[in-house]
Amino acid sequence: xxxxxxxxxxxxxxxxxxxxxxxxxxxxxxxxxxxxxxxxxxxxxxxxxxxxxxxxxxxxxxxxxxxxxxxxxxxxxxxxxxxxxxxxxxxxxxxxxxxxxxxxxxxxxxxxxxxxxxxxxxxxxxxxxxxxxxxxxxxxxxxxxxxxxxxxxxxxxxxxxxxxxxxxxxxxxxxxxxxxxxxxxxxxxxxxxxxxxxxxxxxxxxxxxxxxxxxxxxxxxxxxxxxxxxxxxxxxxxxxxxxxxxxxxxxxxxxxxxxxxxxxxxxxxxxxxxxxxxxxxxxxxxxxxxxxxxxxxxxxxxxxxxxxxxxxxxxxxxxxxxxxxxxxxxxxxxxxxxxxxxxxxxxxxxxxxxxxxxxxxxxxxxxxxxxx
Amino acid sequence: xxxxxxxxxxxxxxxxxxxxxxxxxxxxxxxxxxxxxxxxxxxxxxxxxxxxxxxxxxxxxxxxxxxxxxxxxxxxxxxxxxxxxxxxxxxxxxxxxxxxxxxxxxxxxxxxxxxxxxxxxxxxxxxxxxxxxxxxxxxxxxxxxxxxxxxxxxxxxxxxxxxxxxxxxxxxxxxxxxxxxxxxxxxxxxxxxxxxxxxxxxxxxxxxxxxxxxxxxxxxxxxxxxxxxxxxxxxxxxxx
Numbered sequence: 001x002x003x004x005x006x007x008x009x010x011x012x013x014x015x016x017x018x019x020x021x022x023x024x025x026x027x028x029x030x031x032x033x034x035x036x037x038x039x040x041x042x043x044x045x046x047x048x049x050x051x052x053x054x055x056x057x058x059x060x061x062x063x064x065x066x067x068x069x070x071x072x073x074x075x076x077x078x079x080x081x082x083x084x085x086x087x088x089x090x091x092x093x094x095x096x097x098x099x100x101x102x103x104x105x106x107x108x109x110x111x112x113x114x115x116x117x118x119x120x121x122x123x124x125x126x127x128x129x130x131x132x133x134x135x136x137x138x139x140x141x142x143x144x145x146x147x148x149x150x151x152x153x154x155x156x157x158x159x160x161x162x163x164x165x166x167x168x169x170x171x172x173x174x175x176x177x178x179x180x181x182x183x184x185x186x187x188x189x190x191x192x193x194x195x196x197x198x199x200x201x202x203x204x205x206x207x208x209x210x211x212x213x214x215x216x217x218x219x220x221x222x223x224x225x226x227x228x229x230x231x232x233x234x235x236x237x238x239x240x241x242x243x244x245x246x247x248x249x250x251x252x253x254x255x256x257x258x259x260x261x262x263x264x265x266x267x268x269x270x271x272x273x274x275x276x277x278x279x280x281x282x283x284x285x286x287x288x289x290x291x292x293x294x295x296x297x298x299x300x301x302x303x304x305x306x307x308x309x310x311x312x313x314x315x316x317x318x319x320x321x322x323x324x325x326x327x328x329x330x331x332x333x334x335x336x337x338x339x340x341x342x343x344x345x346x347x348x349x350x351x352x353x354x355x356x357x358x359x360x361x362x363x364x365x366x367x368x369x370x371x372x
Numbered sequence: 373x374x375x376x377x378x379x380x381x382x383x384x385x386x387x388x389x390x391x392x393x394x395x396x397x398x399x400x401x402x403x404x405x406x407x408x409x410x411x412x413x414x415x416x417x418x419x420x421x422x423x424x425x426x427x428x429x430x431x432x433x434x435x436x437x438x439x440x441x442x443x444x445x446x447x448x449x450x451x452x453x454x455x456x457x458x459x460x461x462x463x464x465x466x467x468x469x470x471x472x473x474x475x476x477x478x479x480x481x482x483x484x485x486x487x488x489x490x491x492x493x494x495x496x497x498x499x500x501x502x503x504x505x506x507x508x509x510x511x512x513x514x515x516x517x518x519x520x521x522x523x524x525x526x527x528x529x530x531x532x533x534x535x536x537x538x539x540x541x542x543x544x545x546x547x548x549x550x551x552x553x554x555x556x557x558x559x560x561x562x563x564x565x566x567x568x569x570x571x572x573x574x575x576x577x578x579x580x581x582x583x584x585x586x587x588x589x590x591x592x593x594x595x596x597x598x599x600x601x602x603x604x605x606x607x608x609x610x611x612x
Contacts, residue, residue, distance in 0.1 A: 040500075041498075041506075042506075043500070043504050043506055044500060044501075045501065045504070220540075220590075220592065222590065222592050222593070224587075224588055224594065225593060225594065237506055237507075237508050238504075238505055238506030238507075238508070238510070239505075239506055240506060244508055246465065246466050247465045247466070249434065249465070249466075272418065272419055274418050274419055274431070275418070317534065321433055321523055321524065321525050321536030321537070321538060322523065322536070322538065324525075324534070324535070324536040325535075325536035325537075325538050325589060325590045326590075330588075334531055334533065
């Protein structure tokens with residue numbers, strides 16, 4: 001029935017186009033639509049923005065722009081400088097140098113499965129990938145190039161006007177279409193062939209240690225019924241291991257700092273004091289490749305991350321209630337917050353996290369530098 | 373091409389049928405909306421401080437619940453509309469309405485639905501849509517769904533410390549079916565059924581819960597969870 005309606009729709013649409021376009025370009029010269037190749041256990045409910053459907057030409061252009069150093073003031077860096085494929089599209093640094101070596105103040109986020117995320121940057125200030133993609137170009141601590149200059153550089157290039165024409169039907173470079181093309185390429189960065197994925201699909205078995213880690217990862221501890229848990233899956237949800245996609249529900253204060261040292265985080269966007277110290281829960285896909293960790297890159301290893309959640313949680317006014325309320329032992333509320341995982345359990349969670357590494361993703365030629 | 377002519381016929385028919393004013397359309401558009409409240413006030417997450425039936429102050433961080441197996445009944449003619457594949461994840465700042473779409477016309481005067489998901493759906497998590505286990509409602513990987521989730525914080529009376537209150541209520545015994553009378557629905561007329569949840573009812577009637585007196589402020593099973601299940605079975609959702 002659905003295909004019938006679609007068929008009828010296509011017929012009507014083409015009739016319409018024919019009648020309007022007489023004597024102009026033939027109708028079949030638009031960009032070629034493509035669908036996102038995703039496993040069936042990634043949600044179908046996340047819709048593609050209607051004003052930026054995925055096309056072959058859009059993705060090709062976006063990939064070039066992602067690796068285009070002309071988009072930085074002095075021509076030395078591109079998006080890919082801080083988002084390197086072999087490191088799960090992160091850069092291995094606590095803070096990333098922009099042009100002239102200016103350091104930012106946030107850790108460059110790893111990129112994958114972005115279609116299922118709805119707020120971008122650690123503090124959530126961009127509502128779409130299209131919006132997000134443009135901001136680092138102009139940011140003085142990143143690529144530091146005024147948008148007008150970016151547009152005129154691309155417009156003056158031999159190839160880009162033709163590529164914009166092919167992707168968006170106009171050879172006029174616009175900031176909107178730069179953002180759209182980058183977003184399209186970024187949506188194709190799907191990581192779904194890790195050992196964890198193969199386990200979901202029933203293709204491989206996990207080792208007993210990895211399986212214990214998986215169980216702990218996805219379990220909120222409940223000492224009254226001897227249910228042991230690592231409490232990770234409360235924020236890193238489901239197969240994607242990323243934050244909740246609705247509103248700001250995927251932002252949390254994960255106990256890095258006490259009230260005196262709490263950064264504003266989400267509060268700087270919402271103005272709500274109860275959002276102070278909340279940051280985006282990132283996807284943990286390829287996490288073993290994306291050190292250092294946290295919004296400020298303060299932890300250099302997964303061991304330090306597990307130690308933090310297990311024994312170094314700092315209480316504050318906005319500490320997430322699911323952390324405040326999580327322990328593997330019955331706690332008196334006056335005691336410091338501790339998860340009470342054993343050393344073996346922490347190691348098991350790390351073993352599970354390592355199954356999230358997707359070698360195919362980090363070496364997929366479709367995502368690599370097209371200028372090489 | 374044949375398909376299209378049917379489509380045109382259908383459109384044509386839709387227009388011509390307007391001429392006969394007294395004829396009740398065969399179908400009517402129905403949607404159900406949910407307004408969440410606490411202490412008689414509209415719920416707001418993460419900013420407003422509410423008062424619980426116990427008198428304690430409470431800030432809500434998350435409130436989600438499953439509504440499933442929706443049935444509308446016209447008790448005079450004994451007509452029923454039974455929604456198929458009827459699982460809806462509702463929640464504050466998440467989803468507040470169920471679109472039944474065009475359904476057969478009747479003077480529906482009753483709505484029946486369940487809080488939670490039925491035993492069949494609750495025995496598997498390899499599902500899509502509102503039952504997608506990535507929705508933060510599947511429990512511990514492979515053991516069914518949370519039916520009602522309430523998370524928030526309060527000041528504990530004995531310690532005066534900020535304390536989390538976490539209700540994750542599930543399990544088949546807490547699947548609750550509710551029937552409510554409806555008024556104002558007329559056959560053939562588009563209708564919006566307005567329902568209201570009262571979070572207060574998780575804490576009272578018949579079982580009174582005082583967060584500061586709970587042995588554990590995280591409730592994910594066991595006798596307290598079943599008490600909350602009994603509480604939401606009656607009076608938690610009302611016709612507005």
